[in-house]
Amino acid sequence: WKTINASDQSKDELYEMKITFNRMIDYLKENFEKQQMFVSDASHELKTPISIVKSYSQLMKRRGADNPDLLQESTEAIESQADRMQKLVEQMLLLAKNKDKDVYESFNIVELCRSTIETFKGAYDRVFLFETASEIIHVKGSYDQLQQVVYSLMDNAVKYSQDTVKLSVRQNGHHVDVDVQDNGPGIPGAEQEKIFDRFYRIDKSRSRETGGTGLGLSIASTIIEAHGGELTVSSTTGKGSTFTVKLPVSQES
């Protein structure tokens, strides 16, 4: 470490160094605050299932021995809360994962979408539509991560609507847009930015019933940004929502 003294450095250089140093401190502070916020939000989210598990276990201990219905209800509740905690922990690990480590390759996004639609058709008794003008559009990235994004957007469309879900792929010059469209309740304007925040859910109780954690869209947008793309939503209350994944098209095939 070199001692800086005014005679060695011009005032301008010292000023520049001070600005750079302050920017570094601001950056570290901001990241530290984000981490603190994440830990506090995560603990808060885990608190509810933990206290539900605790009260059902106490109930079972007090009155479970001669009450099979209560025993049944309690074990089911404990199991579902354990599932919820498992999902939360898995998603938190995904968010913390170093995404730079994944291997990027060039692949056909139309094929990824087609196979996703087939999976959903097999899993749910619902109408799923698939639309594409082209059979081959290459993107460069992690197949697994991008599949996870399309899965979670489709999953939300199924969870939050009752009607047809449509998946479409469109090339727009150097970009490809993947749309997931539903005819569900829609998302009010003021909420449209917030839903991408970690742990944010519009209706916490309804979302908890559907097993929502509020992490899906946050993970999806982190993945898409790491791929040089953008995840956006356009929605009208009472009419439905369309989530759009915009990715750069790859020249390699």
Ligand code: ADP
């Ligand atoms: P969750 O696990 O709760 O679904 P997400 O991050 O995927 O978490 O979504 C955040 C919130 O955005 C959801 O809780 C829900 O309120 C709202 N949301 C997401 N997708 C849709 C959709 N297709 N229609 C209506 N609301 C949606």
